[in-house]
Amino acid sequence: xxxxxxxxxxxxxxxxxxxxxxxxxxxGALHEGHLSLVEKARSENASLAVTIFVNPTQFSxxxxxGSYPRDIESDLEVLRNAQVDAVFVPKATEIYPHGYDTWVDxxxxxxxxxxxxxxxHFRGVATVVTKLFGIIRPDVSYFGQKDGQQSV
Numbered sequence: 001x002x003x004x005x006x007x008x009x010x011x012x013x014x015x016x017x018x019x020x021x022x023x024x025x026x027x028g029a030l031h032e033g034h035l036s037l038v039e040k041a042r043s044e045n046a047s048l049a050v051t052i053f054v055n056p057t058q059f060s061x062x063x064x065x066g067s068y069p070r071d072i073e074s075d076l077e078v079l080r081n082a083q084v085d086a087v088f089v090p091k092a093t094e095i096y097p098h099g100y101d102t103w104v105d106x107x108x109x110x111x112x113x114x115x116x117x118x119x120x121h122f123r124g125v126a127t128v129v130t131k132l133f134g135i136i137r138p139d140v141s142y143f144g145q146k147d148g149q150q151s152v
Contacts, residue, residue, distance in 0.1 A: 001076075001087060002086045003076065003087050004086055005088075005090055005091070007095075011135060013049075017047035018045075018046030018047040019046060020044075020046040020139050021046075021047045021136070021138045022042070022141070022142065023132070023140070024050045024141075025050075028072065029070065029075070030078050033145075035078065042083055047086075048083075049138070050084050050086075052088070053088070053092075053128065053132075055092075055095075056124075057120075057123070058125045088132075088135075102127075104123065104130050105123060106122050
């Protein structure tokens with residue numbers, strides 16, 4: 001399993017990946033729900049990448065980004081055992097370099113469901129998912145049931 005930290009390294013890996021590439025984007029703190037997505041993706045694709053990125057742009061000022069659970073070593077061990085081919089673990093500055101100011105606006109959808117009380121949440125989610133898709137270019141991406149609004 002390759003552990004990849006930079007965008008150029010991830011792009012290089014995806015160019016060498018098999019034709020069918022599955023992606024499971026996560027923020028880490030992996031649990032059984034994540035593992036079921038990984039297992040499904042593994043069974044349906046020749047190559048499998050997982051991202052672990054705690055996206056600061058989907059947290060509001062009143063939410064505590066710093067207290068989001070992180071145990072990268074445990075997560076990597078779980079993914080290694082699940083036969084994941086590559087794990088993309090970029091730093092926030094890799095995804096959002098100094099001066100970054102381009103965002104994905106999902107319009108009225110942003111104010112629905114979870115967006116009713118987390119006004120900037122979906123701008124951050126839509127932006128990072130778009131960026132990850134552009135970097136990794138998966139054939140198929142796997143989201144959990146709680147991420148239904150994200151996948152719309």
